[in-house]
Amino acid sequence: MKRILAIHTGGTISMSSHDGVVTTNEKNPLTYQDGVTLGTELDEVYPIQKPSPHITLEDMQHLREIIEENQNEYDGFVITHGTDTLEETAYFLDLTLNVPSPVVITGAMRSSNEIGSDGLYNYISAIRVASESSSENRGTLVVFNDEIHAARYVTKTHTSNIATFQSPNRGPLGFITKDKVTYHHELYEQDHLDIFNPDIKVGIIKAYAGIENTLFNALLDAKYDGLVLEALGQGNMPPSALEGLNACIDAGMKIVIVSRAFNGVVGKYYGYEGGGYNLGMRGVIFSNGQNAQKARIALTLALSNIDNDEEIRAIFEK
Numbered sequence: 001m002k003r004i005l006a007i008h009t010g011g012t013i014s015m016s017s018h019d020g021v022v023t024t025n026e027k028n029p030l031t032y033q034d035g036v037t038l039g040t041e042l043d044e045v046y047p048i049q050k051p052s053p054h055i056t057l058e059d060m061q062h063l064r065e066i067i068e069e070n071q072n073e074y075d076g077f078v079i080t081h082g083t084d085t086l087e088e089t090a091y092f093l094d095l096t097l098n099v100p101s102p103v104v105i106t107g108a109m110r111s112s113n114e115i116g117s118d119g120l121y122n123y124i125s126a127i128r129v130a131s132e133s134s135s136e137n138r139g140t141l142v143v144f145n146d147e148i149h150a151a152r153y154v155t156k157t158h159t160s161n162i163a164t165f166q167s168p169n170r171g172p173l174g175f176i177t178k179d180k181v182t183y184h185h186e187l188y189e190q191d192h193l194d195i196f197n198p199d200i201k202v203g204i205i206k207a208y209a210g211i212e213n214t215l216f217n218a219l220l221d222a223k224y225d226g227l228v229l230e231a232l233g234q235g236n237m238p239p240s241a242l243e244g245l246n247a248c249i250d251a252g253m254k255i256v257i258v259s260r261a262f263n264g265v266v267g268k269y270y271g272y273e274g275g276g277y278n279l280g281m282r283g284v285i286f287s288n289g290q291n292a293q294k295a296r297i298a299l300t301l302a303l304s305n306i307d308n309d310e311e312i313r314a315i316f317e318k
């Protein structure tokens with residue numbers, strides 16, 4: 001029998017709806033007493049009880065430590081989590097953990113007492129995935145609505161639909177049916193970034209037509225170490241913000257560019273003022289496959305661990 005540790009952290013999966021308003025419960029009502037019917041010995045702990053917009057990088061580090069401390073006692077780990085920042089926690093754990101056992105995160109879009117609540121179903125699916133030997137050495141997995149996604153690529157795509165978690169450009173790693181768990185993608189090579197330095201500050205700025213320098217100057221004044229820039233299209237910026245952006249580059253702030261567009265790649269493509277080619281020639285890093293919030297997790301950890309520019313670049317430019 002596989003030994004599974006479920007770590008509950010809060011989120012809608014632990015909440016209830018009253019007169020149409022979803023509220024937190026002081027005590028998480030989520031539990032599954034019948035692990036044995038899934039062929040598991042299930043232990044449940046409740047170290048955090050927060051809606052996921054309240055989750056911090058320190059909470060993510062705490063979850064990592066719980067898993068590392070218990071890695072010899074359990075064969076797999078399940079985390080239940082709010083969906084708003086679930087992908088950030090999943091990616092933080094994916095980058096920092098170095099354990100072969102499955103680590104599976106899930107949550108719910110409908111709270112515990114709503115009709116069609118997806119919480120218990122997703123939880124049981126996550127326990128099943130965490131109990132499978134084929135889930136080992138795959139990094140952190142996100143299980144939702146019968147699909148298994150890689151932490152690196154998955155994102156929340158809908159504010160309320162239960163099929164919200166998708167991996168744009170990639171698709172799921174596998175799926176869950178009534179009788180089995182199936183993977184149709186092979187393992188992918190994971191980065192491992194051991195140290196989390198809570199003093200590293202990385203912000204996100206989203207580009208828009210006519211964006212001003214002020215946002216960049218604010219990060220500069222607050223001495224941010226890094227910036228993830230959600231640029232336009234294939235990685236271009238309006239000229240109106242170039243003075244601020246260049247001041248950040250000159251000050252040594254590490255800049256990673258992702259796109260405001262949902263699909264496709266960024267890179268040194270356009271040679272006009274503010275175009276990606278020109279920005280690339282100034283040394284910015286282009287990130288493909290990660291959205292801004294996940295590039296921020298990766299850049300925070302990269303700056304915590306590495307002081308070599310090319311090694312940092314290699315984390316993103318795969």
Ligand SMILES: NC(=O)C[C@H](N)C(=O)O
Pocket residue numbers: 010011012013050051052053081082083084085107108109110
């Ligand atoms: N579905 C959810 O869990 C959303 C909720 N606001 C949370 O992330 O905590």
